[in-house]
Amino acid sequence: MKISIVGATGLVGRNIIELCEEYFDTSVEYHLYASKESEGKTLQVNGKEVPIRELSSKNIESCDIALFSAGGERSREFANQFVDKGAFVIDNSSSFRMEKTVPLVVYGINEDIIKNDSKIIANPNCTTMALVMALKPLHDIFNLLSIVPVSYQAVSGSGKSAIESLENELANLSTPGSAPDEKYYQSQIAKNVIPIAGNITENGYSDEEMKFSNESKKILDIPDLNVEPSNARVGVETGHGIFCTATFEKDVDVESAIESLEAFEGVEYWKETYPTPLNAQGNKNILVSRMRSGLTSNKILNFWAVGDNLLKGAALNAVQIANHLYKNDFYTK
Ligand SMILES: NC(=O)c1ccc[n+]([C@@H]2O[C@H](COP(=O)([O-])OP(=O)(O)OC[C@H]3O[C@@H](n4cnc5c(N)ncnc54)[C@H](OP(=O)(O)O)[C@@H]3O)[C@@H](O)[C@H]2O)c1
Structure with missing residues (x-):
């Protein structure tokens, strides 16, 4: 098998x-792509130094699966070029998510919608992914009608430049002038909360909030789901x-809700302590807690969910999909 990792x-x-090192055996051949600045550098895969190629049409080689995490612009320009070379493309950007013919897949929920011709x-x-993992088992027993999600999104969700900015801000707070002072976000994020994640759109919601709304409907296959989202960026x-806050067609009960979450692969329900982002970091599961029935309706559940945005929110789900393609003979091995 040949796997390309773009970004x-x-x-x-x-x-x-x-x-990939964990999921696939060492016979896999890896092709690594990044920007021109990374060309000639190497990254270790399975203990071997693998050269990084510049992502450009002339460098694209045929492969079985290409995992794209290099921003939407690169996905739009290059995903189909990899498809033309025979690859299944698993794309982490938002470029194709709402296209009718493109499956939007959370492994564990809807991987069965992938067909042989689902080349992208x-x-x-990442936020939607954590939320739908918690909602799916609840929807299965109570029938979901509407959600009011409020997210607290970590800095690594914006990539390595944002992390560098956070580190610089923290360094400058402890020793003024010790690091560059350009900020990734419009306000200081270190030790702060910014009441918007992503960019504002025409309707006053951020693009991240609109992803919550559009993507949760598509993944859970509930086109008329009512979604009232708010997203914040936290330090x-x-x-x-x-x-x-989730509203269901049926009356809810907290005990059955917790049982359904505990039985759902990829979710942990925490009863004794409240999981934080630090607990989630490095954990492949989505951690749920504080399940309460509504104060005003017996059809409402209120809960907290937290997940590692780089794992189930991005890389893990992509590799789980790649493994699904591999295990189910989607391409000739
Ligand atoms: N971070 C998350 O939690 C998360 C979650 C879900 C989805 N995503 C999506 O995943 C993608 C990557 O996110 P990230 O957080 O990993 O970002 P990142 O840390 O900023 O990394 C960006 C990657 O894209 C490469 N790249 C940038 N410009 C390029 C160009 N012109 N040609 C080829 N490669 C280029 C970079 O290569 P160089 O090192 O050479 O610059 C780097 O490998 C984005 O589309 C993002 O929306 C991220």
């Missing part, structure tokens, strides 16, 4: 490499948290 030097790309498969937005390195 191999990024936060998501580096996690993809580690997970979209990986959902946390990794781990997106979400408080969610």
Whole structure:
């Protein structure tokens, strides 16, 4: 098998490499791509130095699976070029997510929608991914009608430049002038909360909030789901948290809700302690807690979910999809 990792030097790309080492045997041949600045450098895969190629049409070689995490512009320009060379493309950007013919897949929820001709498969937005993992088992028993999710999104969700900015801000707070003072976000993020994640759109919601709305409907296959989203960026390195108020068609009970979450692969319900982003960091599961029935309705559940945005929110889900393609003979081995 040949796997291409596009954006191999990024936060998501580096996690993809580690997970590929874990999921696939050492016979896999890896092709690594990044920007021109990384060309000629190497990254270790399975103990071997693998050269990084510049992502350009002339450098694209045929492969079985290409995992894209290099931003939407690169996905739009190059994904189909990899498809033309015979690859299944699993894309971490938002470029293709809402296209009708492109499956938007959360492994564990809807990987069965992938067909042999699904040559581009979209990986959902990291916050949406954590939320739908918690909602799916609840929807299965109570029938979901509407959600009010409020997210607390970590800095690593914006990539390595944002992490560098956070580190510089922290350094300058402890020793003024010790680091460059350009900020990635419009306000200081270190020790702070910015009440918007992503960019504002015409309707006053941020693009991240609109992803919550559009993508959760598509993944859960509930086109008329009502979604009232709010997203904030918090001065946390990794781990997106979400408080969610979910309204169902049926009357809910907290005990059955917790049982359904405990039985769902990829989710942990925490009863004794409250999981934080630090607990989620490095954990492949989505951690849920604080399940409460509504104060005003017996059809409402309120809960907290938190997940590692770089793992289930991005790299892990992509590698789980790649493994699904591999295990189910989607291409000739
Ligand atoms: N971070 C998350 O939690 C998360 C979650 C879900 C989805 N995503 C999506 O995943 C993608 C990557 O995110 P990230 O957080 O890993 O970003 P990142 O840390 O900033 O890494 C960006 C990667 O893209 C490469 N790249 C940038 N410009 C390029 C160009 N012109 N040609 C080829 N490669 C180029 C970079 O290569 P160089 O090192 O050479 O610059 C690097 O490998 C984005 O589309 C993002 O929206 C991220």
